[in-house]
Amino acid sequence: MSVRKNMIGRAIIYSVIFICFYAVIIPHASAEVNVSWQSISYPMDAGKVGSPLSVKFTVTDTELDDNGIIDKINVLLSSSTGDTTTLTLKETMDNGIFSNKDLVLTNGIAEFQISQKVKISVLDNCDSGTHGNCDPKLIETLTPENGIDVGSDTDVSGISISLSETGPNTGIFSRILKFSSLASNANTATLLVKPGDVISIVDGVTLVISNGLIIPSPGDVGSIPVEPGGTVTANYKGESALTNIKTSPIGPGRGGGGLILPGVVPDFVSSGGSDFNEPPTLGMNLAGQKLLVRCGVNFDGNCFDITSGYHEEFKLYEMMSGQHTISITMYCNHGVQHCNYVGLGIMPYSEFNTNPTWWIEITKNLGGQWTKTIKDPQGFLGIVTITTQIVDEKFQVVSFTIEFKNKDTDPMKVGIQLRDSNNGVRNWYLNEGVKFTDSDAYPYVQSEFEPPLKVEALCLNENPNHRYSCAFEKVRQLTIKNAEYVLNKMLKNE
Secondary structure, three states: OHHHHHHHHHHHHHHHHHHHHHHHHHHHHHOOEEEEEOOOEEOOOOOOOOOOOOOOEEEEEEEEEOOOOOOEEEEEEEEOOOOEEEEEEEEOOOEEEEEOOEEEEEOOOOEEOOOOEEEEEEEOOOOOOOOOOOOOOOOOEEOHHHOEEEEEOOOOOOEEEOEEEOOOOOOEEEEEEEEEOOOOEOOOOEEEOOOOOEEEEEEOOOOOEEEEEEOOOOOOEEEEEOOOOOEEEEEEOOEEEEEEEOOOOEOOOOOOOOOEOOOEEEEEEOOOOOEOOOOOEOOEOOOOOOEOOOOOEEEOOEEEOOOOOOEEEOOOEEEEOEEEEEEEEEEOOOOHHHEEEEEEEEEOOOOOOOOOOEEEEEEEOOOOOEEEEEEOOOOOEEEEEEEEEEOOOOEEEEEEEEEEOOOOOOOEEEEEEEEEOOOOEEEEEEEEEEEEEOHHHOOOOOOOOOOOOOOOOOOOOOOOOOOOOHHHHHHHHHHHHHHHHHHHHHHHHO
16 A cells, blocks of 8 residues: 555646646747847937937737736847847736847947936038138137037937137047036036936037947837948847848048038046047047058058048159059058958149049958949049958058059049948048159150270379379479469569
8 A cells, every 4th residue: 555655646746746737838939939029120329319210129029918017138249340238128017928128239339327427529621511621721619519419318408519620730529528418508518417327519510429328228119320321139039120221422522522420529538548439540539649551551551640630741653654552551440350441533723532543442341341333524534453461450451553544643632531340430531642754755765875984094003192102292393383384474474
């Protein structure tokens, strides 16, 4: 009887274990997970305040439906820039459906505590419709009407602030933006914010927007850097969905005719002074205070340091038709994987990159492959070969080996543009620039020369101060002859 009881007991225990195992495993096998975005694409400035669009996605997990608990889940977000962030979402009711409140799309890393500051910079060179760097001898100021507008969720109307040029003729205007939990003040460039606020920085001329986020923020609100033409992917339990980032249009720009978005180049710095958003450079940093690149431009082995943020003067460089190599060394603060565009061309002094005589550019796609584009309406160029070489994690050399056809040009300025996937853009113009000469234009002249006269040396390699040398005797005879000549003249005069 006791054996039978033991067997029955074991059967009950095994049955309970099996039932518990079944209860745990079966729902997992039948559970469904779905991830979806509210829109298939978003513009670069989405995330509200300056843009009316919220960036939202939804996760459905049937395993968490009607289990008597208001659950929380973590969703990993990844951008094609290589950046990631995690949002914590809460069930609105016990239905297995989770949604975020908002995701702020940013140009580079742009999350700040209230105690931190933002350095904002604008490129402006007195082009049509703009108002900066009109006198190369002065340090100028952009008034609030032509400067920057900033706003937050707490102060949506925001403030307009002026910006000062970093030095004479730099064309770079900057201002430190501060945050406060008390009040906004346009005179001190202080913006009222609270934790979790989205902030927008708007170019007062081009109306280009760059966003940021004040942290700490709620778990269902976050930010992530994006790039034009890139993607953002939401990942949960092995399921994922992506949304596309719209390619940025070419806006009116400031000074240089057609800066790619953003016309505002935010230079976000923490209270410790870390410079997150330095756009690519081939010379000075954005503030014009540090030479980051030596030999930024190289013409056929001739090295030039670029010590200006926009315009560089150097002696006219003359090139004969034929093959030449122009190399550009660029500094990529975010890493060379983010530098994705180099443009090179020449143009009359009165023109900008928007109307070059010829223009060569290479663009890197999301897979890391470079594509070459040549604009040469007048037929100056022959074969063009471009090579790229990564020096280290932040430096890359791009070399243009170009066959120039037999055509003369007037002196032209050289234009260079660099871009990165964080939407950072830099333009340079190099004067006096270059001049191309047709090598066949020089006439061939046949010259004839008479053979040189052979003159016998009189006193070769002798010391004229030695009394017994040939040279000494020649000097002595000449001195006597001159003395006799003078004496005869004196006698005739008597």
